[in-house]
Amino acid sequence: MTDPLSGSFGRESVTATERERRIRSLFQAVAGRYDLMNDIMSMGIHRLWKHSMAGAVAARSGQTIIDLAGGTGDIARLLAPSGARVVVCDPSTAMMAVGMGRCPASVEFVEGSAEAMPFADDSAHALTIAFGLRNTTSLHAALAEIHRVLKPGGRFWCLEFSRPWAIIRPGYDAWSRFAIPRLGAWVAGEPAAYDYLVESIRRFPAQGELAAAMRDAGFTEVEWRNYSGGIACLHQGTKA
Template sequence: MTDLSRTFGYQSVAEDERTRRIRRVFSSVAPRYDLMNDLMSMGIHRLWKRSLARQAAALPGQVVVDLAGGTGDVAALMAGKGAQVMVCDPSLAMMNAGRADKPSAVMWLAGTGERIPLAAGSVDTVTIAFGIRNVTSLENAMKEVLRVLKPGGRFLCLEFSRPWAPIKPFYDVFSFTVIPRLGAWIARDPEAYTYLVESIRRFPDQEEMRGIMEQAGFAQVRYRNLSFGIACLHSGVKPL
């Protein structure tokens, strides 16, 4: 049966509005984004990102792209080991906020998850930390990651997920009450952080995300829970 929303352009209108909203959010919070992440996670997000960088294990001569890399904190962890590390992000405000204090080895590239401005089969590893839930189309982003990866190349995705049941009530209270208030106080934009919390709630859980990656064409799909499932590190390989 024909998808009328796509045929008549309704889906594209909704996606365009979502894209504009996301751009507004990140332009608004860019100057205080790293500080807010520290406060919201009590610094634990840095440990999660180090786990991602360790698993990426960038090697000399490799090309590594940190998709939706924002201020470059993950890219900085992977730089300096001889790999060519790039931040790819649609928000110039976010990249400009991080560029000054990041290693000169980090390269900066404007692009989205659905349109990565790199040649097919040119990248050894694609990483993304807390950015996959902000793409307009998860399906198209997965296809694009597969396109730019070399055969045997890896995709590592760090994202919020479903926490273990005993801690979920406390986590929900923190997410829906404390985070927006911190956004109002520090970032001066509670609406932006309300959006971020909502986007976490809508994102697929661990098993759903594994199924999405497998359906997209990734092999050897695995995941590892971090901090009782509050965050999850997903991984997959482009088939040879």
């Protein structure tokens, strides 16, 4: 199966190594205003989606939960009060520096990529990723690595932009194509970064395609829940 994310950066074809370097540079540049941009771009709705995701995870004391690509700590802060061991794993030290200043001391931060996490096999009860899977160099490699670190019976939760309903798609496409890069220039001073982020959303698999990729990676009980007419979607699966 062709990997929809491998080797692309915007509309330019690049090697996986170069794509990873550029993505790290992008998040280095926008780290300080990343959450503010998310608030503006989504009119704050991304926080409701994340609260819903954290509620679905239902973390509890004694569990180990990895929040992958969780740099600024939005998900970790919601999971930490459960008493679970929450570990943020992110390739961007700049993003994690922001998260460390916002999360309780119990939250751990570890540098690592989705394709090569520094964790043992079968080591996590759950793994979450919010708006980070589309920034991997290879979707299939990332899913395989997520499957590896989960314990048997462990749950994977992915919150990501997806394919909106047809009735709202034209308006959403216009907003993302024209408004978001301009907002990126205004708030974060990085229009090129937000050109890439918009393009990464367009290239990301639709709901059914991502579900199929999860099954191919070995996940069972795969299902999804649309948010805001499919603008975002929460996928989940179990390591058998």
